[in-house]
Amino acid sequence: MSDKSPGELFDLMRDSLALWQEMVDHLGNHCEYDEKGSTVVTLQSGAAGRLKSHVRDHTANGIKAEFLTDGFASLEPELSPDVAAVGWWPQDTQVQPMRACFQIAQHLKRQGVAHRLYDSVAGLAANAAGVDIRLANGDRIAAGRVVLCTGVWTAGLLAPLGIHIPVIPRKGQLCVLERGPVAIRTKIADFAYNETVENADPSDSAVQTAAIIEGTRSGTILCGSSRCFAGFDLSLDDAVLARIMADCIRLVPSLAARRIIRGYAGLRPYSIDGLPIIASVDEHGRIFTATGHEGTGHGLAAVTGRIMAGYFGGTTHSLAVAVSPARFAS
């Protein structure tokens, strides 16, 4: 929650957090789901007032959060002595997304849901009766309805049907640090991270960075992250990784002693107004998209499923209108 400002995305995330918990309660915790909290820090005393009002906005909206100007060591012992103020969100939660996917897939398999691995969809055609799916290997599948969860590739799959959705790639890079004695208990984020998320100009190819530091159960430490509009380029840029590490070391100096064991880049599906598109997109109501989640697709996965369920016989979600592509029509 800590990087969201009150609004529709905030409301979606609040619902999703509760639904993730519901899933773990129901299916068990096999996905490293840990309520470890977020420590949002600023090194600039001039930004402390803004962090304080961000905390206040959250508490006014029912989220537990605290603003602190001392005693940081009890939350995060290795924070820099230069930290001026901290916001603490005790209910923020971490999950290992690959394990979560695996857990959900196993659950569906037990329910008898058919699946295919590594088959690529080459094209779709919809009419009033259903959807014809063409796979790259030449196979065809007939479906009543189709939900495309194909991230930044969704717009390309829909374009031949004359359907245009405003979702473009926003590249991000991360460093993974070796295991070691540096203790990172919570998610540590620079307060400036919130601004990099919310201030986006797709016509600007400049690289933005802001520190995010998270430990994992395996003992490695994830240091992120960057944001950049660079098309579908997934190459790693060492200069950006160096900048990310410099940002992180400013918050936690002891990270300088840990080696980087790998870096990676990914493409966040960025929708031009920052809200996902979870809706039917064709005239027959046969093709649905679940995309445009930018940097919070794991967090929003649960509410995305709940909204989608509303279109397939469940209760219509109160935010279904907010995530419909109809909002781009005006």
Ligand SMILES: Cc1cc2nc3c(=O)[nH]c(=O)nc-3n(C[C@H](O)[C@H](O)[C@H](O)COP(=O)(O)OP(=O)(O)OC[C@H]3O[C@@H](n4cnc5c(N)ncnc54)[C@H](O)[C@@H]3O)c2cc1C
């Ligand atoms: C550096 C970085 C850090 C991030 N940190 C966080 C975080 O802390 N929390 C968070 O919530 N989110 C985070 N995100 C964002 C998150 O990764 C995305 O929001 C999320 O992955 C989007 O999920 P998706 O399923 O829509 O798309 P994707 O994860 O991109 O999945 C799309 C899938 O569709 C498949 N596909 C595409 N085309 C086809 C086709 N034609 N046929 C068959 N399959 C196809 C792809 O192979 C892929 O597996 C981060 C992203 C980056 C880059």
